[in-house]
Amino acid sequence: MWGKSTAAVFLGLPLSVLAVGFAALLSSDQATTTLPWLLLFFVVWIAVMTCTFLFKTGLRAWLWMSGLTVAGYAALHFLKASGLIRIAA
Template sequence: MWGKSTAAVFLGMPLAVLVTGFAALLSSDQANTTLPWLLVFFLIWIAVMTCTFLFKTGLRAWLWMGGLTVAGYAALHFLKASGLIRIAA
């Protein structure tokens, strides 16, 4: 139980930030869609933390969620470095 709980606490927020960030970046009108996605962020965070307890063991939760976090941020870095997405200032 401790393994799943710590995975939810430490990896839940980065995954929720990643999902929210991808959703906001992939929208066509970032100026009008960023705020609604930021408001939905808390619900996504709770959903990710809840899904952590569906894993059989804490190790699986850490490996899957950690792998998704690393892969997601690597993809985000690749998209930004290649110029496929641009962050509006």
Template sequence: MLGKSTAAACLGLPLAVWVVGLAALLSGDQARTTLPLLLLFFLVWIGVMAGAFMFRTGLRAWLWMGGATLAGYALLHVLKAGGLVRVAA
């Protein structure tokens, strides 16, 4: 239980940031969709943290959530570096 709790606490926030950030970047009109996505962020964060408790062991929670976080941020980096998404300044 301690492994799942620490995975939820440590990896829940960056994984939720990745999900909401990807949705914001891929939206057509960032000016209209950013605020609703920021309002939904807390619900996504709670959902990701609750999802950590669905794994059988704490090690699996760390591996799956950590892998998803690394893969997600790598995908965002590739999208930005390749010029496939435009970041509004």
């Protein structure tokens, strides 16, 4: 139980930021859709932390969530560095 709880606490936030960030960046009109996505952040964060307890063991929770977080941030970095995603000013 401690493994799942610590995975939820330490990896839930960055994974939620990644999910909401991708949704906001991939929207067609970032100026009008960013605020609603940010308002949904808390709901996404709670959902991610809740889904952590669906894993069979704490080790699996840590491995899957850390793998998703690293892969997601690597993909985000690649998309921004290649110019495929831009932040609207």
